[in-house]
């Protein structure tokens with residue numbers, strides 16, 4: 368297993384190309400009891416399901432592998448993902464999903480445990496974040512609140528500056544995720560809360576989102592205006608955060624050396640697996656990262672192996 372020290376010292380063996388190598392694929396799968404699956408860019412690209420994904424998942428289940436779905440996409444809750452899996456004919460279960468919105472919710476509820484009343488969360492994100500905060504009995508505001516999906520009015524500046532009715536005095540945390548409805552008003556409220564000392568968290572900070580076969584602004588892009596305005600960087604609780612890895616290991620109880628992370632992105636999925644001390648990592652080339660990035664001399668993050676598409680594991 369390659370450590371980050373090996374990566375930096377360049378003492379790394381080249382990643383194994385498995386597409387078309389039946390024996391190599393079998394040997395690779397046999398090494399692991401647990402597979403941590405990224406979603407966007409590996410299973411699907413938005414609503415587009417990649418070929419032979421349901422069959423590949425079924426094959427791993429037939430070989431008695433434990434499967435865990437670890438996504439940074441915070442727009443959906445575990446329950447939402449169960450619906451998406453069902454709609455795409457993928458055999459998967461809600462309790463196998465561990466998303467960045469769930470990671471953030473349990474970090475706030477079980478680790479930060481801010482004292483009431485200033486323990487409310489101002490959300491810059493979608494309903495997946497709200498559902499997971501609710502599942503952990505964490506109070507929140509902002510998010511999908513329709514009254515905030517409007518243009519900034521002159522009176523809003525005075526209201527916010529004078530700690531007026533637009534501000535909730537119980538907010539002690541600002542949490543950003545992938546937000547499809549950003550607005551100047553929401554950024555202004557978030558900045559005001561941070562100036563009052565609220566803690567700054569993010570579900571994830573991925574720069575881009577793979578969807579419909581191309582790339583769109585990611586969670587890191589939708590939270591960037593607040594990072595610039597506040598001069599603060601959030602604590603991110605999605606991949607490659609090892610706080611997330613510890614929480615996953617705690618929930619699913621597995622031997623890290625017998626686990627493999629499958630992902631499409633080097634600086635989230637593969638780095639997550641390498642820094643987490645997992646037995647292996649597999650890069651799938653249907654999403655964000657290109658093989659040239661990790662085959663290059665001195666590449667910072669290198670997977671153990673790679674395939675052109677997840678379905679290639681069927682040989």
Ligand SMILES: O=C(O)[C@H](O)[C@H](O)COP(=O)(O)O
Pocket residue numbers: 405406407408437438439440441545571573574575576577584585586587
């Ligand atoms: O911007 C984002 O949030 C990410 O691009 C997206 O969520 C990635 O999801 P994942 O590949 O971890 O399933």
Ligand SMILES: [Mg+2]
Pocket residue numbers: 405406407408409630631632654
């Ligand atoms: Mg991905």
